[in-house]
Amino acid sequence: MKTAWTFCMAVIFSVHLYAQRTDFACTDFRNADNVAARYSKHPLNDLKSLADKLTRSLPSEEEKFRAIYVWVANNIEYDYALYLKNKQKRESLKKPEDLAAWNKGFSLRVFKNLLEKQKTVCSGYAYLVRELATYAGLTCVIIDGYGRNAHSNIGGPGIANHSWNAVRLHNKWYLCDATWSSGAYDTEQSKYVKKFDVSYFLADPLSFVNNHYPLDSSWMLLAYKPTLDQFLNGPLVYSGALLHEVHAMSPRTLNLVAAKGETISFQFAKNGDEIVKSLQLTIEGPNTKQTFDTRYRNDSSGGYSVDHTFHTKGTQTVHFLLNERYIFTYVVTVR
Known part of the structure; x- marks a missing residue:
């Protein structure tokens, strides 16, 4: 049968409310990528200066944002040990006040590691993309929500565990995730492997929503919005x-x-x-x-x-x- x-x-x-990477199918991003490579491992003590170096020679908004995005994805290392510690601690805390206290202290550690070691977790990536874009004169926001992969948010009630960005280019909003563009944790090698993945740069909202579900549903950038249950239980x-x-x-x-x-x-x-x-x-x-x-x-x-x-x-x-x-x-x- x-x-x-x-x-x-x-x-x-x-119908898309907004837009996606294919809007820039004719844009040559090689200049932006070359600029990002030129400032490899630049310190983070002066973000305004870094943003200026990454963007001042580039003519368009999309090229400026590309240089920022590629720089962050390629130069910031994912702190997998810190991620595991946070995950285990959050799952063990039952009282809201204990969880709030942990989150506050954890946030301070995230940004300390980002600035001093150029290592962080998703919230640090999203923060850095937003700050550099803002210094470059672009409108960019942090989006919090549910990230879904083979190890997270498969069925069940779901856990808000991820952060990413939306950026406004030429009066349209675009979605991106510098954390997931930066590489992935290889369970066989037991280490984080750096490899730039363009898939999450100015991604199609219809595809993006299948593994990124925002707490504020307006940031799906879609006319039709799937439910959280559909997200957690889909393929x-x-x-x-x-x-x-x-x-x-x-x-x-x-x-x-x-x-x-x-x-x-x-x-x-x-x-x-x-x-x-x-x-x-x-x-x-x-x-x-x-x-x-x-x-x-x-x-x-x-x-x-x-x-x-x-x-x-x-x-x-x-x-x-x-x-x-x-x-x-x-x-x-x-x-």
Whole structure:
């Protein structure tokens, strides 16, 4: 039996209230990136001076912000040990007054480490981006909310655990996350690996909302706003989805149940004119891993569909890769 989850096309193609990186598809950011590289490891004792050095030679708002953003992502190290300490402490505190006291002291430590060691966590990245942008004459704000990855905010009530930025360029708001652009923690190497990821720079709000859920829903920059429950229980979304502007995944929930021999229709939408060179499924089960080059259907409006029949019982993790980048994951229990 074939099972298909349908979804409202009005939801898939929700009208953006604001804008995204593709607005600057014709902008050459190489000059901005070169300027950022020129001031590698510049001290943070005079942010106004640093902002001026990063932006004074660049003509446009988007180039100025790009230099600031790239500098922060490439020069500030993520303090994973500090993140773990904060996470463990916050989870152990039950009284609101104890949590408030911890947060106050922790914030002071975050900024002390940022200024002295150029190491920080997400709130430090967001603060530095805002301050440098403000000194450069740009309007930039910090957004607090829920960050979602393989280890955080998978189901449950959710924990507000992340901070990122919105910047106003040419009278439009754009979303970005310098923390997640700076690299990622490699569990196999047990260390944070620096690697700039452009996916979170001026990202498509439709894609961004799948792993960034703001406390103030207006900062989704969307006409249609998913609920927190939908966010916490949806498929797991990766930076590849933001890079390729993938959104509106269906089924809408991470955990699925199917009968042996049942076919599930997976669907998603994609913005832009980029050519889909390959769309693969990697399925991991107990002691097995298989990769399939899929046959997919697509339509003129940017919708894609892939059908897969599950022949083996057990819990299987289904990863989708678009042009060799992971975009999203489901967990399917086959009975």
